[in-house]
Amino acid sequence: MIDPPGARGVRRIAIGLALLSLLSLAVTAWILATVSREQEILKQIIKHLPTSDLKIANELSGDLSLQSSLLALLVLNVMATAVAFVFVVRAYLSSEKSLADVKVLSSDILASMDSGVITTDENGVITSINTRGRSLLGWDPNGSNGESDNAVGSVGAPKPGIGGNIAEINRDHGMLAQICEESRLRAEPIRDRDYRVQRDGLVQTFRAGCTRLHNRGGQQIGQVIHVRDVTQKALMEERLRRMERYMGLGSLAAGLQHEIKNPLSALSLHIQLLCERLAKETGDAEVNESLDILNTEVKRIGSVLDGFRSYASINDIGRSPVDVNLLIEKLVRLLRPQAEGQKVQIRVQPSREMLGMIQADSVRLEQVFLNLAINAIASMPDGGVLCFVISGDDRGIQVDVVDTGKGIPAEIQPKIFDPYFTTRPDGTGMGLALCDKIIRQHNGNLDFQTSPQGTTFTVVLPVNEEV
Template structure:
């Protein structure tokens, strides 16, 4: 059974995970965008600026052509100045480009790392070409200073042409580097714009999905907690006195268990209230019965005694047989009324039970042998089916015999034309003992079943309605239960369950404490 807390935690954990994944994706895309911006700001743009600053002009060839047209005195003055102005910025920019490349390759990856490696190779090649150009230019200026050749010397013209070719090669390399950097920067900018648009769209999409998951988790939470409202309504109904209210919660978590326990509690309270009302009615009936019986029994005894005396007088004298028969009928009715008053008194003043471990099989077997002749005279067959492994019960033998005697006589009276009564015992599921009194009579109508244990209620013409009420009272005093199963035409079965001798229920123990 998965607990409510676990399911609530799972629902909100899923929602939290959804928001966490959306946040991680957003953070990842922002990190990637930050890396792209860093590559642009710390890598591509500085390299593009450096490449633009490397401006290779015809420094040497232009100066050489000017020197060729000068006289020797002017040439000696001009050459030191020209050599002093020979640009050193290219070397500085190449060193700066290497530093930028070293930093950018530290955090670049993939295509960017490969491109920076290619740019680094281009810078190394450019540095080597510039070194060669620097050496050639230095040699040309040195030759011009020494005056090794005249202005029209073919060797000087050839040397100037060689330096010019180096200058053009350097210029071409620088332009190719600038073009490569410009193209890469444009591609990276477009890629960053596309990635930014895609990231915004995906972040919005994932955020909407995370919100949907969160909404689903909230709805699941509300659904899981919905039974609480049902339980609250049930508690309010029970507080108003509606003990028949049932809470319908079908979940298998703590709320379902609470609902089932609540229903059991309400049913128990309803049973206890019904038992309390019945006990109050029985107490009132007992008091009234005892008072009425006390007022009637003494006059009945006097009437019976006088009827016996009158019968003796009539039988001894020459009295008429009709008068003697009437007096004898009066005596019989007085005896019957005396028996009824004794039954009322026994019901109203049930003595305190004297509990002792008893073998239910022995009690029932002895009782059946006692009533067998009575049942046989009424053409009722008696059959015993006693279990062998029956546990002992803690009971008052006399009261228990009286209760089962009432059940047997009730079965006999239900079959005036004869039939069969079966007395069976078995071990109860809770470790106690159960006894059944089953007859083959006409059964009890369904509308009468709820009232058969009520005092003074009887379906028989001459019944007092106290036999089954007395049996129920005795069984409940012993901490047991009695149940009747019957249907018209299918007979009647009374099932009595008694607890084990050492596990007598708290009902009888509480009664003993009150009586003590």
């Protein structure tokens, strides 16, 4: 590991002080040796001095002995100080190394997280952002902000890099600045705020939160923003919500069948008898028209009730060997006259690999693909291309129903699988709801992707036991 600059500086200082200590020790040893020699010389001189000068000579000898003791004490002090300094320097360098290891570990942890982590100061200026955060926000540190052409953002907006303000991120991620401001005003953390971003024609769901950033003294110094890509989780939650919409509706459907269907049948019978009687007694065209309207509306109510019963029914589906390729070919022959009338070309892209049969209800599967195809043709009133793309492997078969229409508006995308939701004046709103239910009865999935260039409905069916 490369030592940090602070540790290298301390190491240089320690080496310098160690050399200075050795030099001081050498000088002290030299002085001590000199004093020792002087004491020897003084002893020799004292032997030849007269008695009157012995007192001064003895005082001088005592001073030299005191200096010798002080020098010895100084040597011990220098050595002890040097040893203590060595231990202090070693402890400091060890602390520096531990701190560097902790910093590297924290950096590795942040870089390995699947969530984006962004920190800002009190003014909303970004102070750090991990690798995943750069990826989620579409920031390329090499100079390109990584935005796709289809991304909605302000032209020339600053990159979400260090030193930029969180409020200056492009509009797609404007939710981050909003939750930061809300967290600052409310002085409490914000959790699990979802927002959607359209990138490369696909809609991604992000979940963001914001908490306050404090230092060791407990003082607030900024905010921490965390962002996760929860697109797959959001899809699973949406599938669960779809399942909840018809769970328990079987008993309700049976009750409606009893309470509405039987009186409705009686009403239809009496309207028909009334039509026959009035047709003989009077030729009033207005009365006949009113009776025809009554009869038509009664039949429409009956069909709506039958659709609801089919949607709410929890009866098991029948299973038999089904060749998806032959099913699609049959469907194309059925749809071709209608498609040609609306200037829509139908194409089939079969799988490159040999696909086996699956255990499924062929009638209901045909109903699903027919409904998806009719919706696709209706989305291209000025003509276009309808394509069936078939693929698969040992685990399952996938059929993509692709159109070149204008796509599904964002405001109605969450509702398209809801019962009785339709944008067509002649629709009942049960088509896609029934398709979704039928595919789930086959333990499969029905999802879609949409953009202004068209919509793709994807049907995934698992391969069951061999037939």
